[in-house]
Amino acid sequence: NFSGEYGKFILGSLPIALSKKFKEDVKRKAVSTVTNFSSSQLVLSSTVTSPVASRGKLVIHRPNISTIQHFQQMTKIAVANSKSRTSDLLKWYVSALDKNPLLVKSISSGVVSVCSDFAAQVFERSKCSQHVRKNKDYDKRRLTASFVEGLFISGPLMHFGYNYFENLIPIHGSRSNQNIAAIAHVLADSIILDSIFVATKIFTTGVLEGHSVKEDIVPQFQNDYIDTMKTSWLTSTSLLPLEFACFRLLPTSLRPLSMDMTSVVW
Numbered sequence: 001n002f003s004g005e006y007g008k009f010i011l012g013s014l015p016i017a018l019s020k021k022f023k024e025d026v027k028r029k030a031v032s033t034v035t036n037f038s039s040s041q042l043v044l045s046s047t048v049t050s051p052v053a054s055r056g057k058l059v060i061h062r063p064n065i066s067t068i069q070h071f072q073q074m075t076k077i078a079v080a081n082s083k084s085r086t087s088d089l090l091k092w093y094v095s096a097l098d099k100n101p102l103l104v105k106s107i108s109s110g111v112v113s114v115c116s117d118f119a120a121q122v123f124e125r126s127k128c129s130q131h132v133r134k135n136k137d138y139d140k141r142r143l144t145a146s147f148v149e150g151l152f153i154s155g156p157l158m159h160f161g162y163n164y165f166e167n168l169i170p171i172h173g174s175r176s177n178q179n180i181a182a183i184a185h186v187l188a189d190s191i192i193l194d195s196i197f198v199a200t201k202i203f204t205t206g207v208l209e210g211h212s213v214k215e216d217i218v219p220q221f222q223n224d225y226i227d228t229m230k231t232s233w234l235t236s237t238s239l240l241p242l243e244f245a246c247f248r249l250l251p252t253s254l255r256p257l258s259m260d261m262t263s264v265v266w
Helices: 020-025 065-099 101-126 130-135 140-168 175-208 213-238 240-249 252-263
Strands: 008-010 030-037 042-048
Touching (some): 101 140, 101 252, 140 175, 213 240
Antiparallel strands (some): 008 042, 030 042
């Protein structure tokens, strides 16, 4: 509400319908100028030169159409630039895969493993009381163990395992057998590789976290391995369409990264 004073305000693209009676009673004049413009933000300022003190109402004017069109054009350019940067990053990653496939896959697996374990720790902390969360810090040793396991075990295992599956049952061979071959790859990954992943995960992370093999790791393996495998198979079943698409549509070089990303849910 204005009381006879000049005011400045931010204009949006919200049209105000004025009644005939209000048009007759109110004489207004506004000058809109562009004061700040970028590809992500448009700010318009408007100075009201004849506010109505008696009615205490603010008259808002529709922004210039050419300004809106210019803003839309700049927004499209910003989106296109963002897509271009994403495309360049993907090209760089594919190029690095071609030069050093084993190293790049191993590092990618380690990084994703750290992200997965960090998300798991956040979830664990959310289940604790506020007092426990304040006194409980993130387990950095556990994060390091996850990275080492992904770098030296999971990444190389997926590299050699997926290449072996592709040589044994090619997905991009005969068109009539592509879907069947992709399903076979998903089943082999869930049954064979996941069984190895779970076992090595328990042992390697346990050792790197400083636990005793005889007193801690072996009993944990005996108690948790079967239940963990059941959870793994249940997760793979729920993610079957996504895993099928990864094996069916992506080249062999990109399958480890895609499966690492789906393992974040696991």
